[in-house]
Amino acid sequence: MLTLYDYLDSGNGYKCRLLLALLGIAYTRVELDIDRGETRTPDFLQKNPNGRIPTLQLDDGTCLAESNAILCWLADGTDYWPAExxxxxxxxxxxxxxxxxxxxxxxxxxxxxxxxxxxxxxxxxxxxxxxxxxxxxxxxxxxxxxxxxxxxxxxxxxxxxxxxxxxxxxxxxxxxxxxxxxxxxxxxxxxxxxxxxxxxxx
Incomplete structure (x- = not known):
């Protein structure tokens, strides 16, 4: 299952949550408080060396950062990402x-x-x-x-x-x-x- 490392007050995280909901994709969400430095821990920095949310962990363990890149990946093959x-x-x-x-x-x-x-x-x-x-x-x-x-x-x-x-x-x-x-x-x-x-x- 996909895992979204996220912060609720982040619009960048919300982009991903919104598209996941529209596509009906089940995922696990992990809340990280950016104000408390929770994206700067050694464990998270292994997932995203830039220390930012959102970060999407794929089923094979690959981690994808940058909200708009995540949108492109999620939307591939759907009407939300045109083929033309x-x-x-x-x-x-x-x-x-x-x-x-x-x-x-x-x-x-x-x-x-x-x-x-x-x-x-x-x-x-x-x-x-x-x-x-x-x-x-x-x-x-x-x-x-x-x-x-x-x-x-x-x-x-x-x-x-x-x-x-x-x-x-x-x-x-x-x-x-x-x-x-x-x-x-x-x-x-x-x-x-x-x-x-x-x-x-x-």
Whole structure:
């Protein structure tokens, strides 16, 4: 059985949990508290030398890191990962966008606020990060004004990757009110059959 090393408050971990639920794949989940250094133990570093979650351990013991790589592996052979060449490249385009232009400016401000607090020195980063976060959200909203999903004309792992932290943007002090197409897309994703929420209290 697959084992997912995870942290519940992580959007990157949630991406994997969401796709596993949509695919109906049984797995074992191991919670590791990143704030307590539980991903930096010698045992875990043997599984992922980068010391990060999520990490997916396959049936043969191989460990796969990086959330979007895990999504690609899980989705292979399903409708969530297109077979057509251009559609697949477009999915990858949005996966790269999510990690380079979105995650540092949506997920990181959320982490600073939820885990470090408003009196932490890293608050000095917030103005620039939020400016870039709004820029990323604007790119997404512009695309969604003409498309229901991000690639292939259907729900793919591009949507899963971008949904994870976007639907928690308020926790990063990012107001979604200026992005109506984005808000409509969030509701569309949340209403999909098999959808699961990120946290038990949601």
């Amino acid at each position: 060449r251009l559609a697949r490249a477009q999915v990858l385009q949005w996966l790269f966008f999510e990690q380079y232009s979105h995650e540092p400016y949506v997920a990181t401000p959320r982490y600073i606020l939820r885990h470090l607090g408003r009196d932490h020195p890293r608050m000095a980063e917030m103005a620039d990060r939020l400016k870039r976060g709004h820029a990323a959200l604007a790119v997404m909203d512009t695309h969604l004004q003409k498309h229901d999903f991000f690639a292939a004309g259907r729900y793919t792992i591009a949507d899963i990757a971008l949904y994870a932290y976007t639907h928690r943007a308020d926790e990063a002090d990012l107001d979604l009110a200026p992005y109506p197409a984005l808000r409509t897309w969030l509701a569309r994703i949340a209403s999909r059959p098999g959808h699961v929420k990120m946290l038990p209290e949601d």
